[in-house]
Amino acid sequence: MNVFGLYNYWIVIFLMMTGFYVVISSGNLVKKIVGLSLFQASVFILYISLGKITGGTVPILREGITLYSNPLPHVLILTAIVVGVSTTALGLALVVRIKEAYDTVEEDEIHQQDESL
Amino acid sequence: MILSQLPALQVTLPLIAAPLCLLVRSGRAAWGIALFASAASFAVAVLLLSRVLDQGTLSYEFGGWAAPWGIEYRVDIVNVFVLFVVTAITTVVLFFANDSVRKEVDASRQSLFYTVWLLCLTGLVGLVMTGDAFNLFVFLEISSLSSYVLIAFGKDRRALTASYQYLVMGTIGATFVLIGVGLLYMMTGTLNMADLADRLPAVMATRTVRAALAFLVVGISLKLALFPLHLWLPNAYAFAPSAVTAFLAATATKVAFYVLLRFLFTVFGVTFAFEAMPLGIILAVLGAAAILSTSAVAIFQDDIKRMLAYSSVAQIGYMVLGLSMASVAGLTASILHLFNHALMKGGLFLALGCMAYRLGSVRLGALAGAGYRMPWTMGAFLVGGLSLIGIPLTAGFLSKWYLVQAALGQGWWPVLVVVIVGSLLAVVYVWRVVEMAYLRRPNDSDASAVREAPLSLLLPTWFLIGANLYFGIHTRLSVGIAGKAAAVLMGQSQ
Numbered sequence: 001m002n003v004f005g006l007y008n009y010w011i012v013i014f015l016m017m018t019g020f021y022v023v024i025s026s027g028n029l030v031k032k033i034v035g036l037s038l039f040q041a042s043v044f045i046l047y048i049s050l051g052k053i054t055g056g057t058v059p060i061l062r063e064g065i066t067l068y069s070n071p072l073p074h075v076l077i078l079t080a081i082v083v084g085v086s087t088t089a090l091g092l093a094l095v096v097r098i099k100e101a102y103d104t105v106e107e108d109e110i111h112q113q114d115e116s117l
Numbered sequence: 118m119i120l121s122q123l124p125a126l127q128v129t130l131p132l133i134a135a136p137l138c139l140l141v142r143s144g145r146a147a148w149g150i151a152l153f154a155s156a157a158s159f160a161v162a163v164l165l166l167s168r169v170l171d172q173g174t175l176s177y178e179f180g181g182w183a184a185p186w187g188i189e190y191r192v193d194i195v196n197v198f199v200l201f202v203v204t205a206i207t208t209v210v211l212f213f214a215n216d217s218v219r220k221e222v223d224a225s226r227q228s229l230f231y232t233v234w235l236l237c238l239t240g241l242v243g244l245v246m247t248g249d250a251f252n253l254f255v256f257l258e259i260s261s262l263s264s265y266v267l268i269a270f271g272k273d274r275r276a277l278t279a280s281y282q283y284l285v286m287g288t289i290g291a292t293f294v295l296i297g298v299g300l301l302y303m304m305t306g307t308l309n310m311a312d313l314a315d316r317l318p319a320v321m322a323t324r325t326v327r328a329a330l331a332f333l334v335v336g337i338s339l340k341l342a343l344f345p346l347h348l349w350l351p352n353a354y355a356f357a358p359s360a361v362t363a364f365l366a367a368t369a370t371k372v373a374f375y376v377l378l379r380f381l382f383t384v385f386g387v388t389f390a391f392e393a394m395p396l397g398i399i400l401a402v403l404g405a406a407a408i409l410s411t412s413a414v415a416i417f418q419d420d421i422k423r424m425l426a427y428s429s430v431a432q433i434g435y436m437v438l439g440l441s442m443a444s445v446a447g448l449t450a451s452i453l454h455l456f457n458h459a460l461m462k463g464g465l466f467l468a469l470g471c472m473a474y475r476l477g478s479v480r481l482g483a484l485a486g487a488g489y490r491m492p493w494t495m496g497a498f499l500v501g502g503l504s505l506i507g508i509p510l511t512a513g514f515l516s517k518w519y520l521v522q523a524a525l526g527q528g529w530w531p532v533l534v535v536v537i538v539g540s541l542l543a544v545v546y547v548w549r550v551v552e553m554a555y556l557r558r559p560n561d562s563d564a565s566a567v568r569e570a571p572l573s574l575l576l577p578t579w580f581l582i583g584a585n586l587y588f589g590i591h592t593r594l595s596v597g598i599a600g601k602a603a604a605v606l607m608g609q610s611q
Contacts, residue, residue, distance in 0.1 A: 020289075023285060023289070029281065032285060036285060036288055036289070039289070039292060040288070040292055043292055043295050043296055043299065046296065046299055047299050050299065050302065050303050073299075073302070076251050079251075079255055080254070080295060083254075083255065083258045083262075083291075086258075086262055087258070087262065087284070087288050090262055090265060090266065090284065091281070091284050091285075091288075094265070094269060094277055094280055094281045094284065095281070097269070097277050098274075098277045098278060098281060101274035101277055102274065110278055114275060114278075
């Protein structure tokens with residue numbers, strides 16, 4: 001099994017680490033949410049690429065075809081996408097409220113304001 | 118006929134009641150609906166408990182699709198006990214919530230508050246019932262998303278940042294769980310937990326399954342607030358409304374602990390998790406570190422809510438320590454502590470809610486002389502504190518006693534030292550509150566304003582505190598069920 005034959009996993013790992021790095025390193029609350037979305041999106045791709053079966057065709061019942069790709073991961077990931085969208089929406093809504101309360105979305109400035117209390 | 122539909126009712130009752138709360142738009146009516154829905158789901162949990170004790174494990178196929186293709190709800194003695202705890206706590210805390218929430222949440226948003234509360238309950242209950250690994254992820258996110266919202270209801274603006282921090286860490290944890298489930302699916306082609314347990318042994322020796330275990334354990338530990346992944350918890354508990362803190366402290370981490378038990382013991386099995394992988398020693402060290410470090414940090418907190426939040430992380434340490442022994446005795450102690458800790462932290466946070474209601478603050482300085490002005494509230498805190506320390510005749514003593522016995526039975530004597538030091542540290546932080554409340558003179562300025570908390574707050578508080586005393590003496594129910602549940606998890610038939 002050669003390394004490039006598994007290129008889908010390389011893409012997943014690259015996206016996952018990029019997203020994770022943005023969440024950890026960025027001090028901007030909006031950018032953190034973007035990183036989090038990227039992190040989740042990488043997992044969606046992981047699931048979707050699992051469903052591919054070498055030589056398999058689209059999962060629609062037809063005569064003369066015996067090998068189908070697996071549709072189940074796609075269905076699962078539809079649910080996970082909904083969860084991801086809600087998380088992003090809720091996260092951004094919180095950022096709006098934080099901006100109203102602190103007048104900034106930078107983490108270090110928020111910490112400064114809280115410590116001066 | 119309806120009895121066979123109980124597992125479905127358990128989840129759908131709060132789920133259907135949640136939008137009703139939104140529709141009525143009045144805080145009081147929404148509270149009534151929420152209380153009715155959780156009392157009803159408590160009744161369902163009691164019925165399920167009695168059926169499981171009678172007939173053994175129940176299985177429910179959603180929509181008539183047979184497992185392993187359809188979603189199966191599997192109710193055995195382990196999760197029915199957790200269900201019982203969760204629904205009982207939410208019902209008691211909702212009794213408390215009416216007056217407390219009216220003081221802490223804007224009138225226009227109270228109906229939203231109860232809507233989200235019921236959604237959170239739906240998530241927690243579903244998480245406990247489900248026998249499907251992907252369904253578990255969905256419920257995990259339902260309960261998490263709604264608990265972020267509940268925390269953000271806090272008056273202090275730091276509630277927003279606490280909720281944001283929890284959202285980021287909670288989402289990373291849930292996504293790790295999703296990755297773990299995906300890897301398991303990749304290797305076995307199934308999502309049903311019982312089916313996974315059957316098929317995993319054939320592919321155990323692969324790196325993918327080991328990675329799945331690692332992702333699942335780290336992901337669940339984030340939700341569980343296992344040291345050192347607990348950083349979101351103290352702020353979240355400290356700034357959430359009082360009722361929310363009591364609810365989440367007594368249920369959310371308990372449910373996460375149950376999920377960890379389920380994956381380690383039912384899905385992966387003891388042999389793989391504790392013999393092929395060195396999970397026992399890792400969890401034991403983290404559990405002990407949680408007990409010692411966070412109990413020590415708790416001593417230096419001025420905000421009592423935050424102090425109890427740190428103490429919660431320490432109590433999670435006790436549960437994980439019992440789990441790490443991977444023996445029937447250790448698990449009995451863990452499950453017993455799960456139950457007892459829900460009672461004591463629920464009671465203590467409700468007592469804090471009473472103080473916040475009258476004093477407007479739960480900082481240590483505000484409590485000077487409170488023991489004379491609010492004797493019943495402080496009395497409740499004192500009894501809850503004794504249970505937290507583990508004084509004999511309280512529930513807290515029992516679980517520590519079983520934990521120490523289990524540890525000594527296995528020759529793990531350092532656990533004895535950890536438990537004793539942890540209890541002594543608990544004496545110190547409980548004493549700080551007691552000293553302030555009983556031995557200091559009250560601040561003169563607001564002396565006349567402070568009275569005992571109203572009965573609507575005191576009754577639920579004393580109900581939970583009383584349960585601490587009751588289950589400290591009458592051990593048959595709690596210890597009996599915990600022992601049976603531990604035997605089931607270890608694969609010994611009932």
